[in-house]
C-alpha cells in the first residue's frame with residue numbers, strides 16, 4: 029500500500045483504494061491509503077507546528093529546497109510522465125510535457141524565493157517611514173483536480189513553500205500515484221518535517237476536514253464549479269474566515285473569422301477541443317464561426333478528425349487517450365445524446381471505441397447547427413465534445429463568445445490586426461489567445477479567469493504571491509530631523 033505523508037513520516041491508513049489505468053482497466057497502478065479525518069487533523073497540526081520555523085527560514089534554504097525538487101522532477105520526467113499518463117490517460121508526450129512544466133514551475137519559484145517583494149515609502153507625516161512587507165499566510169490547504177495531477181499541485185505547492193507557508197496537500201481521488209511520486213521527491217529535498225504533508229482520499233472526508241479546521245488559514249482549490257462554490261462558502265463562514273482562491277470550470281469560445289487562415293484555425297480547434305481528451309479547463313468547446321467560412325470550417329474539421337488516433341495513452345502514435353473513468357465517460361455520452369435531443373447535428377465522432385485492452389475510449393464528437401442557448405453550449409462537459417455556432421459577423425461572434433457564465437480562456441483566429449486587437453480588449457476572459465489554441469499556457473505568467481471560472485487572486489508567476497502572502501504596513505518614527 030502507498031502511504032500518506034504526515035509530519036515527515038509515511039503513515040499507513042485503515043483504508044486503501046486501487047488506482048486503475050483508464051487505458052486498460054485490468055491494470056492497477058497501485059493501492060493508495062485513504063486518510064481519515066483524524067489523519068488530516070494530524071497533518072494540519074504538524075503543518076501548524078512547523079510554520080514558525082519555516083516562515084523564518086532563510087530565502088537561501090527555501091531556494092535550495094525548491095531547486096532540488098525541480099532538479100529531480102526534470103531528471104525523471106520520462107518515468108513520471110509515464111506514470112501520469114498511465115493513471116490519468118493523457119498521451120505520453122502530454123504526460124512528459126506536464127511533468128516538465130512542473131519542474132520548470134519549481135525552478136521559477138526557487139528564483140522567486142530570492143525576489144520576494146517589499147516597499148519602503150515616505151510617510152505623509154514628518155519623520156515617519158512606512159514599510160510594506162509581505163509575510164506568509166500560515167498553513168495552506170491545497171485541493172486539486174485529476175486532470176493535471178502534477179502541474180496543478182506544482183503551481184500551488186511551489187509558491188506556497190517559496191513564500192514561507194506550510195502545506196497540507198489533498199490530491200484528487202483518481203490520481204494519487206502522481207501526488208505520491210511528487211511527495212516522495214519533496215520529502216527528499218531537505219524540507220523540515222511538517223512543512224509539507226500529503227493526505228490522499230475523498231473530498232467529503234479529507235477535503236471537508238480541511239475546510240472545518242481553524243488552523244488552516246487559506247485554501248487554494250482547483251476543480252469543478254459546484255465544489256468551488258461550496259468551498260468558498262465554507263471558507264467565508266468559518267471563524268476566522270479563510271483566505272480562498274478558486275479555479276473552476278470553463279466553456280471556452282474560439283472565434284473563427286472569414287479572414288482566418290483555415291489551416292491554422294483547424295489545428296487550433298482540434299488541439300483546443302480534443303487533445304488531452306478535452307479534459308482541460310482551458311479546452312475550447314464552442315467554435316463561433318462567421319458565415320463566410322462556416323461551412324468550409326465544419327467540412328475541414330470533419331475531414332481532419334478522420335486522422336485522429338484514439339488509443340492507449342502510452343502507445344506511440346496515439347493522439348488522444350481514453351476518458352479518465354466510467355463516470356466521466358457516462359457524462360460525455362449523456363451530453364452527446366442531449367445535443368442530438370436539443371436539435372444539434374452530430375457531424376463527426378461521438379462513438380465508443382473498443383481497443384486491445386478494456387478502457388474508456390470515446391471518439392471525439394463535433395456538433396454543428398448549435399444555438400448558444402443549448403445546454404451543450406452552456407454547460408461544461410469536460411470531455412472531447414465540441415460545438416460549432418454560426419455567427420453573422422465579428423460583432424455577433426464576440427457577443428456569442430461573451431454570452432457564457434464562464435470566463436477562463438477565449439480565442440480568435442483571424443488575420444486582421446483590427447479584430448485581434450478589439451477582441452483582446454473586449455473578450456470577457458482571463459486569458460486571450462490569438463491564432464493559438466485556447467489551452468496551452470506558459471508557466472511564468474498569471475493563470476486564471478473571470479465570472480464563474482475563477483475567484484480570488486491569480487495563480488502562477490509573480491502574481492501567485494498575492495494569494496500566498498499577506499501584506500503588512502509598518503510605520504516607524506525616528507524623530508524629526
Ligand code: NAD
Nearest residue numbers: 172173174199200231235236251252255275276277278309
Ligand atoms: P472536483 O470539484 O470534483 O474535485 C476537485 C477536488 O476537490 C478533488 O480533490 C476533490 O476530492 C475535492 N473535493 C470534492 N468535494 C469536496 C468537498 N466537499 N470539500 C473539499 N474538497 C472536495 O473536480 P474534478 O472532477 O477533480 O476536476 C474537474 C474540474 O476541474 C472541471 O470542472 C475543470 O474545469 C476544473 N479545472 C479547472 C482548472 C482551472 O484552473 N480553472 C484547471 C483544471 C481543472
